[in-house]
Amino acid sequence: MLRSILTAAVILTVAAVSTAQPLDESGSGRMQVTGEEGVVGDLPLEHTAVVIDVSGNLQRATVRQVYGNPYDQVIEAVYTFPLPQSGAVDRMNMWIGDRLIEGKIHERQLARQIYDDAIAAGQTASLLEQERPNIFTQSVGNILPGDSIVIEISYVAPVEYDDGEYEIVFPMVVGPRFLPPGEHIMNVFGIYQIATSVEDADRITPPVVPEGTRAGYDIELQLNLNTGVAIQDYESVNHEVDMRVGLNGILTIELENAEEIPNRDFVFRYTTASDRIQSGVIAHNGAMGGHFMLILQPDADISVDEITPKEMFFVVDCSGSMSGQPMEVAKETVRQFVAGMNPDDTFQIMRFSETASSMSRTPLPNTPENVRQGIAYINTMSGMGGTMMIEGVRAAIGYPEDPERMRFVIFLTDGYIGNEAEILGELQSTLGENTRLFSIGVGSSTNRYLIEGLAEEGRGHAYYVGLNEDPEEAVGDIYNKINDPYLVGIGIDWGDLQVHDVYPSRIPDLYAGEPLVIVGQYDGSGTDRVRITGTVAGRRWSQEMDVALPADQEANDVVATLWARKRIHELNRQMYDSYGYVNASQDIIDEITDTALDYQIMSEYTAFVAVSEEVRTDPDSGEPITVQVPVNMPEGVSYEGVFGESGGRGGAMNRSSYAASPSVSQSLGFGGAGLVSGEECNEPSLDYYDGDGWETSWLPSVTHVSASPTLGLLPSVVRSAAREMAEELEEAYGAFVEGLDNADDWPTGTVTFEVTVNGSGAITSVSVSGQGLDDGLDGELCDILTGLDLPAPPDGAGIIRLQYSFQKTW
Numbered sequence: 001m002l003r004s005i006l007t008a009a010v011i012l013t014v015a016a017v018s019t020a021q022p023l024d025e026s027g028s029g030r031m032q033v034t035g036e037e038g039v040v041g042d043l044p045l046e047h048t049a050v051v052i053d054v055s056g057n058l059q060r061a062t063v064r065q066v067y068g069n070p071y072d073q074v075i076e077a078v079y080t081f082p083l084p085q086s087g088a089v090d091r092m093n094m095w096i097g098d099r100l101i102e103g104k105i106h107e108r109q110l111a112r113q114i115y116d117d118a119i120a121a122g123q124t125a126s127l128l129e130q131e132r133p134n135i136f137t138q139s140v141g142n143i144l145p146g147d148s149i150v151i152e153i154s155y156v157a158p159v160e161y162d163d164g165e166y167e168i169v170f171p172m173v174v175g176p177r178f179l180p181p182g183e184h185i186m187n188v189f190g191i192y193q194i195a196t197s198v199e200d201a202d203r204i205t206p207p208v209v210p211e212g213t214r215a216g217y218d219i220e221l222q223l224n225l226n227t228g229v230a231i232q233d234y235e236s237v238n239h240e241v242d243m244r245v246g247l248n249g250i251l252t253i254e255l256e257n258a259e260e261i262p263n264r265d266f267v268f269r270y271t272t273a274s275d276r277i278q279s280g281v282i283a284h285n286g287a288m289g290g291h292f293m294l295i296l297q298p299d300a301d302i303s304v305d306e307i308t309p310k311e312m313f314f315v316v317d318c319s320g321s322m323s324g325q326p327m328e329v330a331k332e333t334v335r336q337f338v339a340g341m342n343p344d345d346t347f348q349i350m351r352f353s354e355t356a357s358s359m360s361r362t363p364l365p366n367t368p369e370n371v372r373q374g375i376a377y378i379n380t381m382s383g384m385g386g387t388m389m390i391e392g393v394r395a396a397i398g399y400p401e402d403p404e405r406m407r408f409v410i411f412l413t414d415g416y417i418g419n420e421a422e423i424l425g426e427l428q429s430t431l432g433e434n435t436r437l438f439s440i441g442v443g444s445s446t447n448r449y450l451i452e453g454l455a456e457e458g459r460g461h462a463y464y465v466g467l468n469e470d471p472e473e474a475v476g477d478i479y480n481k482i483n484d485p486y487l488v489g490i491g492i493d494w495g496d497l498q499v500h501d502v503y504p505s506r507i508p509d510l511y512a513g514e515p516l517v518i519v520g521q522y523d524g525s526g527t528d529r530v531r532i533t534g535t536v537a538g539r540r541w542s543q544e545m546d547v548a549l550p551a552d553q554e555a556n557d558v559v560a561t562l563w564a565r566k567r568i569h570e571l572n573r574q575m576y577d578s579y580g581y582v583n584a585s586q587d588i589i590d591e592i593t594d595t596a597l598d599y600q601i602m603s604e605y606t607a608f609v610a611v612s613e614e615v616r617t618d619p620d621s622g623e624p625i626t627v628q629v630p631v632n633m634p635e636g637v638s639y640e641g642v643f644g645e646s647g648g649r650g651g652a653m654n655r656s657s658y659a660a661s662p663s664v665s666q667s668l669g670f671g672g673a674g675l676v677s678g679e680e681c682n683e684p685s686l687d688y689y690d691g692d693g694w695e696t697s698w699l700p701s702v703t704h705v706s707a708s709p710t711l712g713l714l715p716s717v718v719r720s721a722a723r724e725m726a727e728e729l730e731e732a733y734g735a736f737v738e739g740l741d742n743a744d745d746w747p748t749g750t751v752t753f754e755v756t757v758n759g760s761g762a763i764t765s766v767s768v769s770g771q772g773l774d775d776g777l778d779g780e781l782c783d784i785l786t787g788l789d790l791p792a793p794p795d796g797a798g799i800i801r802l803q804y805s806f807q808k809t810w
Helices: 108-120 325-339 368-379 389-398 420-430 448-457 472-483 558-573 586-599 639-643 715-724 726-738 775-785
Strands: 005-007 011-014 030-034 045-055 058-068 075-082 088-096 099-102 104-107 123-132 135-143 148-158 160-162 165-170 181-188 192-196 218-226 231-236 241-245 251-255 266-272 280-286 289-296 310-317 346-352 356-358 406-413 435-442 462-465 487-493 499-503 516-522 526-536 539-549 606-615 625-628 699-708 749-757 763-769 798-809
Touching (some): 058 075, 058 558, 088 123, 088 558, 104 699, 108 699, 123 148, 135 148, 148 558, 218 266, 280 539, 280 558, 289 558, 310 389, 325 406, 325 472, 346 368, 346 389, 389 420, 406 448, 406 472, 420 448, 435 472, 448 462, 499 558, 558 586, 586 606, 586 715, 699 726, 715 726, 726 775, 749 775, 763 775
Parallel strands (some): 005 625, 011 030, 075 625, 310 406, 406 435
Antiparallel strands (some): 045 058, 058 148, 075 135, 088 099, 088 148, 104 606, 123 135, 123 606, 218 251, 241 251, 280 289, 289 516, 346 356, 487 526, 749 798
């Protein structure tokens, strides 16, 4: 569906406004900068309220976004925002006044179709899509002037724990993403065109309010801690908080400022009276079968007489987004690392932006003279240019290993890139057995999906240093982990318990203070003594614990949700590639989609949609004007570092593409790679000729897209049966197009089939709903689908709508 697009910072006027503002028919509009604080007002997003309830090692969060319409025309609001990368989003509802419309999860393409159809019909609708595990897009369409619409999103997540300290994080803003140049040409919010390797660049780069201003919406947050034991100490890293204890012993933490600017992560750390995480098993056995979460603090303390010499590589992101305060924090962190090395260590210091460079040709011994040389090299660092992180990874990981030493790479970055899969794929495929990577996120609102992923693929650990934190604690913690023996080669003997589909599938190394956290499925029930084994400091280690898996346990249903979230993460990791997702397997995508639909959680291939039954605007009055909600620049991030001085030289934007606010981007020269002129944006020609060239060979392709409703059957059951029919449908489609003289005459598109199913699961009729391909071909395809093999639907007889995509490929 094509709509006029208003980026909510196109025209700025300095004036106070208290009445609704008109939008002109071209889609350009007015918004206001008011007051001494430079508040950008008249935005459809008005307020966000967050409540996080923590019980033991699990958290449940509810996020309420309030949308309005300050204009005199019907609008659609589009907001790009972050959520924790480890969370499983399992609910999205919409409130129009006091009316609740429950969101339903579908395949992403189907959810988008339902949303678009509802908007065209004059209904108010909302759509929640996932771009990355930590980036989401909320669309709310047909918001009437004066409306107040609340979108309620909920997720569950584990509480992070390391070495006696728990941490709760709620991200508040999506930072500007660097987009390496490549072959995908697209419009970014209708403001400029880029050529990038990131296929969904326009989905992860919301516009940023102009320098010196802030968005008019705000955020409030409440954290309720039910830890079961007394809290000894706590720290709120980026925000001032108020704290109170209820009669029930629950500790409530709230932001001191109830109208906080969402420009930095909420990070709350605390310790309890117990210096160890509570070990045990949490189990759930319900409609989806048995699921469990095992938590164990290994008792693997082994003292060693000598600390093994190491090869230390310190790698610093020196791109434009790191300039200013983040760069000063990173430099101080590396200075402390260099000062804290052991006498027999060797070290290398590297930096990267558009290219990578190093302090010396080879790692240097830890001598006073070499340390002075290293400190001098660190002091020269500054942030400028783009973030070609692949260069930094290859420089550190690709350098020949010293067979006599373990290499530890300390990688410092804000993570502001859009090609995460490429970086993680490179690390996954090239990490040597004698190399470990520890990542450090620097700044107020880092890309934790990437930073956690670097540590996961690097078999290390992730740390974070805020703008106002002394890095001493992080430096000390990392040295404690790499100096002490750590547990490797971990295996679990489940005895007679029927355990399967355990994640992580490859248990990572465990460093000092880290717990073992495993999720899995089980059949039946039982009790047994589980044996965990591994190696620490070259010695065999084992520990046992009693595990009871119940036959019936309706409580703890979030365990099943978290298992599904972990499974999706593991499947996504199988698609990491050093060129991004180009090797994405349709089989893996189907597995992810099946899991997400069965467990009703979001993924990159599923989405929530909510539609009001009421027609609230005249469908013939035209489409709503789309208003893209701008975001704040993360605290401490330099506009000049990202966009260049007054849009001039020196910013990362000049080498490729960070998303700029329109007021900034219009003044940029964009002379570097990644930006193209309009006439260069034609689709590449696929016309190849006989003779010196070759002739295009087109092939028919049929892919199952969606299935809804499923009549009480698990979505994976219906989708699997539908996929089984794709090959036969493709044969019929291929036979039809073979009889056509010109490939341009091939009928293509997505076709919806209505499949009537009786109470026993037999197919009684099939018909095409809406646009088909060809009357004769449609009839043949319907006949094929009568062979769909389904079990008896629990909800009884009904109609299942199946969608297939018919395309030509070459």
